Amino acid sequence: MNAYAKRLLWPVLILLALIAVNIVATGVDFIVPSVNDDGRLGGAFVNILRRSAPLLLIALGMTLVIATKGIDLSVGAVYAIGAAIACQTIIDAPDQTAGGLVLAAVALALAATAAIGAWNGVMVAHFGIQPIVATLVLMIAGRGIAQLVTGGQIPKVQDASPFTELGRGAFLTVPIPIWIAALVLTALALLTRRTALGMLLESVGGNPEASRLAGIRSRGITVLVYLVCGLCAGLAGLIGAANLGSADANNGGLWIELDAILAVVIGGTALLGGRFFLLGTAIGVVIIGTLEDTIINVGLSSQWQFTAKAVVVFAVALLQSPEFRGWVLRPLRRRPEAPAPAQAEEAAS
Amino acid sequence: MTAPTLTARPTRSKLFDGLTRYVPIGATIGLLAALYLGGVANYPNFDNPQVVAKLFIDNAPLLVVAVGMTFVILSGGIDLSVGSVMAFATMACAWLTVDAGVAAPLATVLVLAFGTAWGLLVGAVIHYFHVQPFIATLVGLFLFRGLTLQISATDVSMREIGFFQWGMTHVDFGEVRDGGFWLPYLSFVAFAVVAVAFVVLHYTRFGRGVYAVGGSETSALLMGLPVARTKIGVYAISGCCAALAGVLAAFATKSANPLANVGTELDAIAAVVIGGTLLTGGAGFVLGTVAGVMVWGMLNTLIAFQGNLSSWWARIVMGALLLAFILLQRVLARSGEKRRT
Numbered sequence: 001m002n003a004y005a006k007r008l009l010w011p012v013l014i015l016l017a018l019i020a021v022n023i024v025a026t027g028v029d030f031i032v033p034s035v036n037d038d039g040r041l042g043g044a045f046v047n048i049l050r051r052s053a054p055l056l057l058i059a060l061g062m063t064l065v066i067a068t069k070g071i072d073l074s075v076g077a078v079y080a081i082g083a084a085i086a087c088q089t090i091i092d093a094p095d096q097t098a099g100g101l102v103l104a105a106v107a108l109a110l111a112a113t114a115a116i117g118a119w120n121g122v123m124v125a126h127f128g129i130q131p132i133v134a135t136l137v138l139m140i141a142g143r144g145i146a147q148l149v150t151g152g153q154i155p156k157v158q159d160a161s162p163f164t165e166l167g168r169g170a171f172l173t174v175p176i177p178i179w180i181a182a183l184v185l186t187a188l189a190l191l192t193r194r195t196a197l198g199m200l201l202e203s204v205g206g207n208p209e210a211s212r213l214a215g216i217r218s219r220g221i222t223v224l225v226y227l228v229c230g231l232c233a234g235l236a237g238l239i240g241a242a243n244l245g246s247a248d249a250n251n252g253g254l255w256i257e258l259d260a261i262l263a264v265v266i267g268g269t270a271l272l273g274g275r276f277f278l279l280g281t282a283i284g285v286v287i288i289g290t291l292e293d294t295i296i297n298v299g300l301s302s303q304w305q306f307t308a309k310a311v312v313v314f315a316v317a318l319l320q321s322p323e324f325r326g327w328v329l330r331p332l333r334r335r336p337e338a339p340a341p342a343q344a345e346e347a348a349s
Numbered sequence: 350m351t352a353p354t355l356t357a358r359p360t361r362s363k364l365f366d367g368l369t370r371y372v373p374i375g376a377t378i379g380l381l382a383a384l385y386l387g388g389v390a391n392y393p394n395f396d397n398p399q400v401v402a403k404l405f406i407d408n409a410p411l412l413v414v415a416v417g418m419t420f421v422i423l424s425g426g427i428d429l430s431v432g433s434v435m436a437f438a439t440m441a442c443a444w445l446t447v448d449a450g451v452a453a454p455l456a457t458v459l460v461l462a463f464g465t466a467w468g469l470l471v472g473a474v475i476h477y478f479h480v481q482p483f484i485a486t487l488v489g490l491f492l493f494r495g496l497t498l499q500i501s502a503t504d505v506s507m508r509e510i511g512f513f514q515w516g517m518t519h520v521d522f523g524e525v526r527d528g529g530f531w532l533p534y535l536s537f538v539a540f541a542v543v544a545v546a547f548v549v550l551h552y553t554r555f556g557r558g559v560y561a562v563g564g565s566e567t568s569a570l571l572m573g574l575p576v577a578r579t580k581i582g583v584y585a586i587s588g589c590c591a592a593l594a595g596v597l598a599a600f601a602t603k604s605a606n607p608l609a610n611v612g613t614e615l616d617a618i619a620a621v622v623i624g625g626t627l628l629t630g631g632a633g634f635v636l637g638t639v640a641g642v643m644v645w646g647m648l649n650t651l652i653a654f655q656g657n658l659s660s661w662w663a664r665i666v667m668g669a670l671l672l673a674f675i676l677l678q679r680v681l682a683r684s685g686e687k688r689r690t
Contacts (some may be wrong), residue, residue: 132427132628136619315489317488324478
């Protein structure tokens, strides 16, 4: 069992426990996919995966950013901007069902969100601004920009437009959002683990200056990573908007940046940078999605979601803290390392 | 056999030393004056003193939250939970007085004590377990929004509770028609918080400690400063301020909305940074934060006077200002580094 598998052990166990709770509460149907009348894959768990696709895309981008010791708070706002641009472009056109129009709208939205991501990257890499501060600017202003794009309205795309297929359609019976998320996950995993890019990312996260001296183009890589993160957020916004058939600049993707960071942390990527686990992030996203359904399935009101998430963040943060683990395990370890006053002092200072 | 690196005068950061440290706050005050004069020039009745007084009525809760945030940011941390804590405090006031029948003054004290206790807990987790402030306060953001929604998913009115009429009782300074203005008691509460924060930050040992910890935690520790007490203290202050802001919001609206103050933490952080406080900690002023909150209020007032602009312009302009101030801080820091070498 290598270190990689060991890292994934806890998230997988938590996910299995959550699934077990759901099976007890609602029966085996929870996990077994069914085929709907229209030939699409359905069932509770498939729906969780389908709804989690936007969060997964954002969390993947966030994983890469966090690997370089950064953070991107603006993804929720970028999600809203991507959704707003695509929907507004489509409803401004005379014929909403034209395929070329939808392609153009999607391309325009993705180009804009990639540019926003690159802007964040330039602020971090070239102006030397802390990531949390640099992306805070767009977190505050971004939803206002989305509001400007839509003119304060919520643009509604006709159900007949091929755009909605992006969120509701299916290819080979599997919902399209799942395809997109899986493709992006595979592409990023191959790109970072089969080429040197992943190692370069971890190197930049460990020490950007040392990496630069070692001949790595730190700044270029940092900009690239934020660009990918913005692109992922825009794509997530497109899927979310296509699923609803509308773009809500105020509430679309609200707090999705926090969920994404939570998923990354659950997946075993340290916020300190220098290490990342894309597969762990994917499991973290599914855990969050399953958690939301679990709350309903065990008969609690949906308002418990927030409280449950708070508990998860708290538990994960404490479990990842070496000081906390030392503090909790100290009574158990007393016998093997009896003279441990130094450790006690460290915890108390 | 001399070792110049050991005998040379230790270089110390010139960033925000001397007059340079007044540049950001000077820019903020200039901006504020420009916004006000621009309003006076373009809109009739903008020169009415009540326009300025209204800034301190509408933004009293934000001012209190931002003062608490100033302490946290000065110490090098961040507190994302204040918006949710504020909504929870308002809702707890309503729940304790309307449903549980607790006397309103006692309920207020309980809410403030709870906010402080939560801040102490978060501060302890951040300091002793080295959990990042961002993550530790994220817990509060989710937890208190959830608890608030669980108390009530709809608005709760507090109109029947006499105590909550107190906050909007106002003091008149001359007739409004003849160029006078009025301020409610809750604005005076906010002023009192600013005054206390000013004295604590600039004239007490604790305040010096906050700056020292924000400048360099390791140096503060090596100097023998009580780092633990300071770091836990700033989160307790922030929690207390957020709870107090929730109480002020209860005074102002006499109702509790479970979805109130989503995003207030961002407004507070923006106000603090625009007020000239360094987001990395160690440099800044409480009075700058007051100016930052006034900029936010002035932008909203201008949009209200203009009449045909979306309120979203305030957020966009605030984001642009934030960017400008961050870049200004970088330029000052770079020039400081150049002078050193």
